[in-house]
Amino acid sequence: MHIDQWIESVPPSSVYALIGLIIGLESLGIPLPGEIALITSALLAAQGVVNPWGVALCAIAGAIIGDSIGYAIGRRGGRPLFEKLGRKFPKHFGPDHLETAERSFQKWGMWAVFFGRFVALLRIFAGPLAGTLRMPYWKFLIANVLGGVVWAGGTTLLVYQVGKVAEQYLKGASYIGLGAAVLFGAGSALVLKRRAGKSRARHPEQSGLPSGEPIRPMEQPVD
Structure with missing residues (x-):
C-alpha cells in the first residue's frame, strides 16, 4: 500500500499525528515521502475530512522538531555517521548525495536549511549535515523555523485552495x-x-x- 492510500485509510483524527510523524522522521534524516504525505493530507482537508489548519500546524511542528533532532544527531555523530549511513543506504546517503549537499551548504550557509525544505535531497540532509558542519544553532533554528512554516504551512494551504477550486470546477x-x-x-x-x-x-x-x-x-x- 502506498503512503497516500495509507493516510486516506486511517481515521481522520489520526491524520494529524501521522503527518507530523512522517515529516518529522524525514526531517531528522530518514528517507520518507513527506511531500506526498503532506499533499495527500491537504487534499483530504479540501474534501472536508480533516481541518487544513490542523494539518498545517502538525506538519510545521514535525518539520521543525525533526530537523532539530537531526541537527543534534549530526553534531554528535559527525562525518562518520554519514559514512556509515552511506554504506547501509547508498541510494539515499551515498558519497554523491553527501557531496551535493555539502556544496549547497558551502554556497548558501544557513539558507541551505531554508531552501533545502523545497528539495527532497536537502530536506533529508539539512538537519544532520548542519550539525555535522557545526553550524551555529541559532542560525540553524532561524532557517529551520522559517523553512518549516513556509514549506509545510504554505504547501498545505496552497494544495487545499487548489483542491477546493478543483472540486467546485x-x-x-x-x-x-x-x-x-x-x-x-x-x-x-x-x-x-x-x-x-x-x-x-x-x-x-x-x-x-x-x-x-x-x-x-x-x-x-x-x-
Missing part, C-alpha cells in the same frame, strides 16, 4: 455535462423526427397509402 462541469446531454438528446430526437418525415414523403408506399392518391372519406353504404 468539477461540480460545475457535471451540471454543464448534464445540460449538454439533455440538449444533445433533444436535438437528436428532433433530427430523427425530421429524417423520418422526409423518408415517409419520399416513400409513401411504406405508410400503406398508394402513391399520389389522396385520402378519401369513408363512403356510406347504399341502402
Whole structure:
C-alpha cells in the first residue's frame, strides 16, 4: 500500500499525528515521502475530512522538531555517521548525495536549511549535515523555523485552495455535462423526427397509402 492510500485509510483524527510523524522522521534524516504525505493530507482537508489548519500546524511542528533532532544527531555523530549511513543506504546517503549537499551548504550557509525544505535531497540532509558542519544553532533554528512554516504551512494551504477550486470546477462541469446531454438528446430526437418525415414523403408506399392518391372519406353504404 502506498503512503497516500495509507493516510486516506486511517481515521481522520489520526491524520494529524501521522503527518507530523512522517515529516518529522524525514526531517531528522530518514528517507520518507513527506511531500506526498503532506499533499495527500491537504487534499483530504479540501474534501472536508480533516481541518487544513490542523494539518498545517502538525506538519510545521514535525518539520521543525525533526530537523532539530537531526541537527543534534549530526553534531554528535559527525562525518562518520554519514559514512556509515552511506554504506547501509547508498541510494539515499551515498558519497554523491553527501557531496551535493555539502556544496549547497558551502554556497548558501544557513539558507541551505531554508531552501533545502523545497528539495527532497536537502530536506533529508539539512538537519544532520548542519550539525555535522557545526553550524551555529541559532542560525540553524532561524532557517529551520522559517523553512518549516513556509514549506509545510504554505504547501498545505496552497494544495487545499487548489483542491477546493478543483472540486467546485468539477461540480460545475457535471451540471454543464448534464445540460449538454439533455440538449444533445433533444436535438437528436428532433433530427430523427425530421429524417423520418422526409423518408415517409419520399416513400409513401411504406405508410400503406398508394402513391399520389389522396385520402378519401369513408363512403356510406347504399341502402
